[in-house]
Amino acid sequence: MPNSRSDVKTIQTALGKHLSDIGYVSIKLDGIFGKETLGAIRLYQARVVSLADPDGIVDPDGPTICALNGVVPKRSSPPNLDSMPVLPVNPGAKPPSQPNYVQQFLTIAVPVAKELSRKYGIPASVILAQSSLESRWGRASSSYFGEKATDPRDKSITLLTTEFEKGKQVRVVANFKAYEGYAEAAKGFCEFLKRNPRYSKAFAHSKDGLAFVREISRAGYASDPVYEKKLINLIIANKLQEYDDK
Amino acid sequence: MKNVKRIIVIVFALAAIVVIIHFIYEPRNHPVINPPASQDQNRPSREDLEHSILAAAQKSVQEHRLVALPEECLLYSLEKDSSAVYTVDVYENHNDPKCAGDPLTTPRLFSIEVSKDLVAVGTDIDSTDGQFKPFR
Numbered sequence: 001m002p003n004s005r006s007d008v009k010t011i012q013t014a015l016g017k018h019l020s021d022i023g024y025v026s027i028k029l030d031g032i033f034g035k036e037t038l039g040a041i042r043l044y045q046a047r048v049v050s051l052a053d054p055d056g057i058v059d060p061d062g063p064t065i066c067a068l069n070g071v072v073p074k075r076s077s078p079p080n081l082d083s084m085p086v087l088p089v090n091p092g093a094k095p096p097s098q099p100n101y102v103q104q105f106l107t108i109a110v111p112v113a114k115e116l117s118r119k120y121g122i123p124a125s126v127i128l129a130q131s132s133l134e135s136r137w138g139r140a141s142s143s144y145f146g147e148k149a150t151d152p153r154d155k156s157i158t159l160l161t162t163e164f165e166k167g168k169q170v171r172v173v174a175n176f177k178a179y180e181g182y183a184e185a186a187k188g189f190c191e192f193l194k195r196n197p198r199y200s201k202a203f204a205h206s207k208d209g210l211a212f213v214r215e216i217s218r219a220g221y222a223s224d225p226v227y228e229k230k231l232i233n234l235i236i237a238n239k240l241q242e243y244d245d246k
Numbered sequence: 247m248k249n250v251k252r253i254i255v256i257v258f259a260l261a262a263i264v265v266i267i268h269f270i271y272e273p274r275n276h277p278v279i280n281p282p283a284s285q286d287q288n289r290p291s292r293e294d295l296e297h298s299i300l301a302a303a304q305k306s307v308q309e310h311r312l313v314a315l316p317e318e319c320l321l322y323s324l325e326k327d328s329s330a331v332y333t334v335d336v337y338e339n340h341n342d343p344k345c346a347g348d349p350l351t352t353p354r355l356f357s358i359e360v361s362k363d364l365v366a367v368g369t370d371i372d373s374t375d376g377q378f379k380p381f382r
Contacts (some may be wrong), residue, residue, distance in 0.1 A: 162323070176352065
């Protein structure tokens, strides 16, 4: 079935809002699905949607239209290692325009992460990515890292959480280690990884943040199959590797 | 004549007694207007509200198939300082023997935003800058 002009125009208009993502200055809003529109969609699919095979097809419920409209796509199955795209590493790309809270977080966290990286052999990008994911860029009230408080002598934050058991809500108390500020928390995280034999293999990659992330994920820091890709995408999208020692 | 006066006095006395009895035992047949229920009475308790917020978040996790882990391996926590929307953080639960993962960690996976009318409206699951996107 041929594309309707109004559908094509809708896509062209949506692409027009993402010109900087695809390196275009302008795009014709003529409703004609020509080479320019196809090329723009493919570029968008490659650079933003991270499709392995950018085909220029925009399905009504597919990932391309969801990305263009800025919504979370309805999934037919939970995300897994194969389905979740990994962002392409693009060293020449411009740094992303980051929200203020990201910039504020990095202003505090980068010097700390770089110093701890040299001391503990953990890439700064890993410290930064882990803490930004765990703490929603410093905005969550629980902790900067998902480290539990197990020793009664530990200072801790108690969080009342809920588990769903066959539809019923059951209260579960979660104790996180409490620290005075980011520097102390990041130091605690580094010491935790260093003394826990589970993560020892990761230290073979002290200058490679992405490889380090893969190792700690495989060692069970988290059991979500896409946790590793989330951290990797966070590092790539925010260019956190630039803070790693070369 | 005296008798007439006595009768009049008795009649007046009886009438006074009737009036007094009427005021004392007045039947309450006029409509009773209850004061309007205060807003506090209509408002759900904090516990009920939290229950509904968490239920909305959990429903969205299932409906949108946000994670491949079994239900018992997830923990939900409502942020204390929710303003325009409620924010529910979703963590991995490594306490349950059925769940994998380092028992010394409780990683946050993503968060769900729940509107004030208790509908899950967005998540930061695929976000690399912490921004929430609405559900389709």
